[in-house]
Amino acid sequence: MNSDILLDVDDVARTYSVSKGLFRGRVPLRAVRGVSLTLQRGEVLGIVGESGCGKSTLARLLLGLEDTSSGRILLDGEPISSISRLRLTRRIQPVFQDPFSSLNPRKTVAALISLPLRAHKIGTPREQLRKVEEMVDLVGLPRRILDSPPNQLSGGQRQRVAIARALIMRPDIVVCDEPTSALDVSVQAQVLNLLQDLREQLNVTYVLISHNLAVVEYMAKRVAVMYLGRIVEENETAALFAEPRHPYTRMLLDSVLTADPDLGLPDAPIESSYPSPTAIPGGCSFHPRCVRAFAPCGTVPPSPLRLGVGSVECHLYADSVEQSAPSVRLPGETTVNDREGSLS
Ligand SMILES: Nc1ncnc2c1ncn2[C@@H]1O[C@H](COP(=O)(O)OP(=O)(O)O)[C@@H](O)[C@H]1O
Ligand SMILES: [Mg+2]
Structure with a gap:
């Protein structure tokens, strides 16, 4: 180790x-x-x-x-x-x-x-x-x-x-x-x-x-x-901020970039559409809010993929792995060469 x-x-x-309310169970x-x-x-x-x-x-x-x-x-x-x-x-x-x-x-x-x-x-x-x-x-x-x-x-x-x-x-x-x-x-x-x-x-x-x-x-x-409740992306700080991979990370960064620069340290917005952890969407849990969602996202939960020193949990990357290097696919985790900028 x-x-x-x-x-x-x-x-x-x-x-x-958690209680759903009186007589409504937990x-x-x-x-x-x-x-x-x-x-x-x-x-x-x-x-x-x-x-x-x-x-x-x-x-x-x-x-x-x-x-x-x-x-x-x-x-x-x-x-x-x-x-x-x-x-x-x-x-x-x-x-x-x-x-x-x-x-x-x-x-x-x-x-x-x-x-x-x-x-x-x-x-x-x-x-x-x-x-x-x-x-x-x-x-x-x-x-x-x-x-x-x-x-x-x-x-x-x-x-x-x-x-x-x-x-x-x-x-x-x-x-x-x-x-x-x-x-x-x-x-x-x-x-x-x-x-x-x-x-x-x-x-x-x-x-x-x-x-x-x-x-x-x-x-x-x-x-x-x-x-x-899940880590959807992880990377070295400079890389994550320069090239966010997960559409959710992008969304967070975009929301900050449009914030008023005079407000000091900008906060990420707390959106009313944030889902409840008592009713987590199936498939990729981010898919209802995702601008990039496509066929598998609503039904198949993505697995974490290691990309370079970071990782991301998103079908956009999993699919590219299947097309480019199916032989390296491991159960639960896939290794692939860095595909920078594939979201842009
Ligand atoms: N002791 C608890 N009992 C029931 N629900 C909890 C408890 N602690 C946290 N939660 C719920 O777990 C979720 C995550 O909460 P929390 O870890 O405080 O999130 P964050 O710190 O990111 O705001 C929330 O929906 C919150 O209501
Ligand atoms: Mg907290």
Whole structure:
């Protein structure tokens, strides 16, 4: 096994059972459906997609906060389901969207940041304070705020507190779920730059989840695009933005290109037509919204195809594989030489 692979996500799914309303029974809601990913040591992997596509569910699975319905997640080759909660939190930590609700308002900043040290019984109170001061310096907060409650801080400062707490145990991985989405546009770039600096200083690996394409383009080395619980395209960031392959990725990029440039970091639109994960369309789940849909898309689910270093799950590419190189077709996954620009 490649030792640079820190996290290996193998065909992971998470299904919830949701009520349709009084007396109408429960239906399965498939929030994450067969996601496979690898996270290389030291990289930033971006995960992008519209609201409701399963990003936060995937984040909770990666953090071990929820169990997978099927599939498995390996951390350095070990299933996270067999790693104790305490041990897992030393290796993988979250930064969530909302620094307002994720910080207990009755604690001081010092108590909030030192919590992981106390939970793991690391050091004397004096040593813990020294570590907290070091973290506060690293995230660019003044030490005088240590005795304040978090509600006296600005949104950006609170997110710095959350980042300090996530990093105080020097985890290998930080899963950032919409880390700047609740912040003013003017503060977003500062927090992203801080995350970037800390990554280099502390040698930490990020999973960066955002509905905002500009955020992942700025931060990530590789990007995975999620739609209705699946990764529909994955590629190195520059390639994905220069030559999106999946019609859905194209749609997301087009929607951003037409956005008002004065609005700062543009958000991908949250379309009213986004389907419910309780009624996922058959065939390719994107086909009802796809401008490129053709015969097989309504009935046959596409398999992920590896194209160069990236992958895409779309019949436009599968068909070209059958025509050009039928002999390399493998069950479930097809290898083919890069066919750049075949959508244009
Ligand atoms: N605990 C839960 N119980 C039932 N449904 C859930 C639960 N968590 C998330 N969902 C549903 O799963 C889908 C994906 O949600 P989520 O992972 O939060 O998406 P995202 O973070 O991309 O907006 C949504 O339809 C959401 O309503
Ligand atoms: Mg979310």
